[in-house]
Amino acid sequence: MKQSIEILHPAHRPAGRIRAAVFDFDGTISTLRCGWEQVMGPMMIEFLSGGKEAPAALQEEVMQYIDESTGIQTIYQMQWLAEKAETLCGVRRDPWWYKAEYQRRLEIAIAHKKQALADGDAQPEDYRIAGAAELLNAFRERNIALYLASGTDHDDVLHEAQLLGVRDLFTLIAGAPPHQAACSKEAVLRQLFTQAHFSCDELLVVGDGKVEIALGCKAGAFTLGAATDEVHRSGWNPVKRARLLQAGADAIVGDFADLDSILRWLD
Numbered sequence: 001m002k003q004s005i006e007i008l009h010p011a012h013r014p015a016g017r018i019r020a021a022v023f024d025f026d027g028t029i030s031t032l033r034c035g036w037e038q039v040m041g042p043m044m045i046e047f048l049s050g051g052k053e054a055p056a057a058l059q060e061e062v063m064q065y066i067d068e069s070t071g072i073q074t075i076y077q078m079q080w081l082a083e084k085a086e087t088l089c090g091v092r093r094d095p096w097w098y099k100a101e102y103q104r105r106l107e108i109a110i111a112h113k114k115q116a117l118a119d120g121d122a123q124p125e126d127y128r129i130a131g132a133a134e135l136l137n138a139f140r141e142r143n144i145a146l147y148l149a150s151g152t153d154h155d156d157v158l159h160e161a162q163l164l165g166v167r168d169l170f171t172l173i174a175g176a177p178p179h180q181a182a183c184s185k186e187a188v189l190r191q192l193f194t195q196a197h198f199s200c201d202e203l204l205v206v207g208d209g210k211v212e213i214a215l216g217c218k219a220g221a222f223t224l225g226a227a228t229d230e231v232h233r234s235g236w237n238p239v240k241r242a243r244l245l246q247a248g249a250d251a252i253v254g255d256f257a258d259l260d261s262i263l264r265w266l267d
Contacts, residue, residue: 005262006251008252014204014266019198019202021144021205023207024185024206024208024212025148025161026150028226029128030164031129032164039102039105039109041062043101045062047081047089048088067239071185073181074102078102079095114159118163127164129228134256135259150173151211155178185211200221205222208240214248224253224265225244226253226255227254228255229255234257237254
């Protein structure tokens with residue numbers, strides 16, 4: 001059995017200095033959008049194959065791109081799709097059209113989860129990664145300011161964070177701005193350095209994607225990768241772990257259930 005926390009850089013430890021933490025949302029805290037790849041992948045393949053049976057090489061290329069781009073703003077993924085569709089099929093569409101179509105299909109796939117939470121037929125913990133809320137509350141008790149940065153549309157992040165009972169725990173929530181191709185994760189990090197005046201050794205970045213972990217590493221922050229199993233909400237996802245290793249995470253967890261181990265690493 002894998003340990004509850006895998007410390008990859010023992011010499012690079014927070015040592016009690018953390019004053020702010022930036023969390024990713026989907027796959028790190030929330031499982032509401034679990035399975036989004038199974039919506040985006042078939043949609044991309046459909047538009048890139050012109051509705052015909054897609055060659056295996058094209059299917060592999062699409063799934064590899066999705067794997068590599070996990071964590072970035074959705075509009076950037078749709079820009080890739082738009083350029084590829086024009087090259088392969090001669091079809092020219094605005095990337096925002098593709099994004100709207102993807103959002104429509106994804107919302108159909110996850111609407112029942114949101115409705116169950118809104119109606120009280122499901123509980124917030126049913127769609128949170130194990131221990132996520134407890135970790136956030138433990139950070140708050142330590143006076144660590146919490147920030148949420150997501151590639152999902154801003155209003156959707158606000159709504160889903162509310163459904164999961166974590167919205168009020170964050171000092172700031174930043175999702176993708178409406179009709180703007182801007183990286184919310186990079187913007188939040190820049191704000192913390194330039195406006196909130198945190199130093200890099202006072203900042204922790206937590207996420208299940210290599211985008212936020214790589215950004216945190218580049219900024220000199222401490223990074224905690226979350227190799228989460230979104231289906232079961234606990235345990236380890238080896239594919240995510242490999243991504244997080246490649247991105248340079250200082251430590252990796254499968255979930256946040258072993259709160260004591262995480263807090264010991266922070267101290």
